[in-house]
Amino acid sequence: MTAAVQGLRNLAFVGHPSAGKTTLVDALAFALGASPRKGSVTDRTSICDTEPEEQEKGHTLQLSVVQAQTKTRNWTLMDTPGYQDFIGDCNGAIAAADVVVGVVSAAGKVSQNLRHKLEHAAKLGKGRVIIVTHLDAENHDYEALVEELDAVIGEVCVPYLVPDALGHNFKRVESIVEADRNGWKKNLMDRAMDACQDDALMSHYLETGELTDEELHLELPLAIARGSLVPILCCNPLSGAGVEKVLHFLEEYAPDPSFFPSHGAAGEVIALDPEAQLVAQVFNVRADAHVGKVCTARILAGHMTSHDALVGPHSAGKPEKVGGLFRQAGKRKREPVEAAKAGEIVAFTKVEHVATGDSVTHGGKTPVALPNIELPEPMVALAVAPKSRADEQKIGEALKKLEAEDPTLRIKHDPDTHELVLHGMSDLHLQVVESRLKRRFGVEVTSHLPRIAYRETVARPAEGHHRHKKQSGGRGQFGECSVRVRPLPKGSGLVFTDAVVGGSIPRNLIPAVEKGMREIASKGVLTHSQVVDLEFEVHDGKYHDVDSDEASFKVAGARAFMDAFHKAHPVLLEPVMEMRISIPTDSAGAIFSDLTSHRRAHVLDQWTEGEGRTTVIKAHAPLSAIQTYQRDLKSLTAGEGVYSVALADYSPVPAAEQQRLLAQIGRKHEFED
Numbered sequence: 298m299t300a301a302v303q304g305l306r307n308l309a310f311v312g313h314p315s316a317g318k319t320t321l322v323d324a325l326a327f328a329l330g331a332s333p334r335k336g337s338v339t340d341r342t343s344i345c346d347t348e349p350e351e352q353e354k355g356h357t358l359q360l361s362v363v364q365a366q367t368k369t370r371n372w373t374l375m376d377t378p379g380y381q382d383f384i385g386d387c388n389g390a391i392a393a394a395d396v397v398v399g400v401v402s403a404a405g406k407v408s409q410n411l412r413h414k415l416e417h418a419a420k421l422g423k424g425r426v427i428i429v430t431h432l433d434a435e436n437h438d439y440e441a442l443v444e445e446l447d448a449v450i451g452e453v454c455v456p457y458l459v460p461d462a463l464g465h466n467f468k469r470v471e472s473i474v475e476a477d478r479n480g481w482k483k484n485l486m487d488r489a490m491d492a493c494q495d496d497a498l499m500s501h502y503l504e505t506g507e508l509t510d511e512e513l514h515l516e517l518p519l520a521i522a523r524g525s526l527v528p529i530l531c532c533n534p535l536s537g538a539g540v541e542k543v544l545h546f547l548e549e550y551a552p553d554p555s556f557f558p559s560h561g562a563a564g565e566v567i568a569l570d571p572e573a574q575l576v577a578q579v580f581n582v583r584a585d586a587h588v589g590k591v592c593t594a595r596i597l598a599g600h601m602t603s604h605d606a607l608v609g610p611h612s613a614g615k616p617e618k619v620g621g622l623f624r625q626a627g628k629r630k631r632e633p634v635e636a637a638k639a640g641e642i643v644a645f646t647k648v649e650h651v652a653t654g655d656s657v658t659h660g661g662k663t664p665v666a667l668p669n670i671e672l673p674e675p676m677v678a679l680a681v682a683p684k685s686r687a688d689e690q691k692i693g694e695a696l697k698k699l700e701a702e703d704p705t706l707r708i709k710h711d712p713d714t715h716e717l718v719l720h721g722m723s724d725l726h727l728q729v730v731e732s733r734l735k736r737r738f739g740v741e742v743t744s745h746l747p748r749i750a751y752r753e754t755v756a757r758p759a760e761g762h763h764r765h766k767k768q769s770g771g772r773g774q775f776g777e778c779s780v781r782v783r784p785l786p787k788g789s790g791l792v793f794t795d796a797v798v799g800g801s802i803p804r805n806l807i808p809a810v811e812k813g814m815r816e817i818a819s820k821g822v823l824t825h826s827q828v829v830d831l832e833f834e835v836h837d838g839k840y841h842d843v844d845s846d847e848a849s850f851k852v853a854g855a856r857a858f859m860d861a862f863h864k865a866h867p868v869l870l871e872p873v874m875e876m877r878i879s880i881p882t883d884s885a886g887a888i889f890s891d892l893t894s895h896r897r898a899h900v901l902d903q904w905t906e907g908e909g910r911t912t913v914i915k916a917h918a919p920l921s922a923i924q925t926y927q928r929d930l931k932s933l934t935a936g937e938g939v940y941s942v943a944l945a946d947y948s949p950v951p952a953a954e955q956q957r958l959l960a961q962i963g964r965k966h967e968f969e970d
Contacts, residue, residue, distance in 0.1 A: 309394035314379035317430035331365035344627030404434035470539035522556035554640035575599030616660025620647030695738035713750035761861025776849035810854035
């Protein structure tokens with residue numbers, strides 16, 4: 298493998314909010330010369346957190362890529378959002394990285410958030426490193442934190458750098474290779490040898506239990522790449538103590554792209570060959586006010602130049618010329634480059650028909666199918682409407698651009714409620730979307746919880762009748778219908794039956810009767826909700842030779858249908874969602890109580906994961922009871938709980954709840970008299 302590939306360091310920094318990821322990336326960027334000064338989150342000078350929403354909240358809300366070159370290394374540092382609300386950006390960075398760096402604060406605990414992200418990295422075969430920050434915090438215990446990492450992440454976690462003291466006495470970090478502590482050097486050698494491919498060295502180690510420092514150092518990159526070792530480093534990025542030693546470790550021992558073979562969607566190996574067909578995966582998309590669409594991609598094979606034309610799976614075979622090729626130093630600074638090769642991460646502009654996760658290649662060739670970047674389904678919905686007529690003109694294009702750059706944002710027009718609905722990961726996520734709409738596109742919206750699309754049906758058969766008669770001088774209107782309705786099994790839909798005999802309604806007017814009944818069924822009788830699983834039958838009626846027409850029988854059929862529906866013990870059906878909730882086990886009692894006591898939920902199953910530290914609950918609950926569940930779960934689990942939802946079924950609303958709903962959202966039908 299070439300020295301250029303061996304010199305690549307593609308690192309994604311992940312962890313819980315406030316763990317110190319951005320401060321660490323700022324410190325490393327300054328040490329590498331990517332930034333002329335060390336940025337600060339507090340002072341709003343970070344090269345990563347440059348969005349107004351990020352500076353206001355003091356947290357990373359979008360992926361930031363910082364790239365730097367030294368004499369021997371080509372660095373890509375990816376600062377990811379800590380909040381699960383923005384997990385799409387985090388998962389994109391993990392997919393693109395070779396090594397995922399979990400950042401944990403010595404002042405906090407090892408969160409489920411961190412564990413889930415490192416487990417996801419391990420599932421993708423990425424190398425993992427842990428860096429402990431905030432070493433000057435009072436009342437922290439480094440050794441206890443190491444034990445917690447060992448218990449939560451696994452025995453593969455072994456310290457490599459340790460602090461010289463605790464709290465305000467902390468000044469520097471030391472390597473256990475130079476100054477062993479607690480037998481950690483022996484653990485480090487054991488974990489390193491678990492991945493050893495040198496039989497002679499393995500035999501020697503089994504006999505002697507010793508490795509020279511040089512032998513240990515040679516084995517560390519492979520051990521990290523194979524997952525048999527997750528080294529624990531430490532530093533205080535704010536003061537700079539230990540940052541150089543962390544950087545030296547990553548420079549020497551973080552495995553390069555040659556350790557991680559790439560695969561296509563069918564499992565085929567994609568060789569890390571700069572002369573092969575271009576295979577690049579877009580893992581991040583942003584809309585820039587000055588240059589338009591900016592895509593960041595990991596090149597898996599081949600090479601890309603600033604003059605290339607690219608095609609992706611949505612390009613319809615039409616190549617699009619890139620507007621430029623760039624390396625990035627945070628969200629605001631881009632440096633043009635002429636070319637990039639396999640193993641590198643690069644940004645390009647103005648290729649419109651590309652989305653997050655897409656594979657791109659040179660024009661005239663077929664993109665290689667790649668595994669999808671894992672993205673969760675949005676959990677929270679918000680209905681929005683433009684505030685003004687001017688906003689109506691702009692909102693569609695603005696939302697389209699925001700959706701293109703945010704893989705966990707969905708924008709849909711609900712055909713049942715006729716509302717424009719944003720689907721996102723949380724209330725915070727959608728608040729940020731609203732803020733960006735206003736700031737970047739000048740679009741202001743009003744928002745509210747989406748109206749729930751109920752369904753209506755009947756519980757028993759009934760008959761209905763209506764005579765429509767109108768006379769206003771000249772030709773009048775006349776139509777009379779007698780109808781029956783009866784319930785059908787779930788999933789049967791609507792069935793119309795013509796049972797008229799003897800010509801009481803002429804054959805040519807029967808379709809008008811059916812049309813009137815179906816229109817009411819589509820609009821709902823009780824509420825603004827469609828009718829389902831019902832048979833409606835017209836069996837008798839009367840007509841007038843002069844006054845009867847299609848319009849008359851359409852009204853007569855509709856009103857007769859409504860009359861029968863009201864007599865047939867109407868039932869309102871509500872959407873019931875299947876929930877999968879993952880929470881810390883010590884919060885399980887509170888979650889069970891909340892589900893069963895306050896949300897009309899039915900718990901279907903439960904089990905534990907992660908050696909009992911996590912409880913997973915599978916339950917069914919009505920949508921009306923969980924529209925704000927994300928914020929409540931966050932409160933009950935200190936931000937550690939996550940969940941997913943999917944439509945399971947429609948079930949009858951309890952009688953008391955149905956009466957309340959009908960009083961609240963019941964509708965009136967108006968007909969021309």
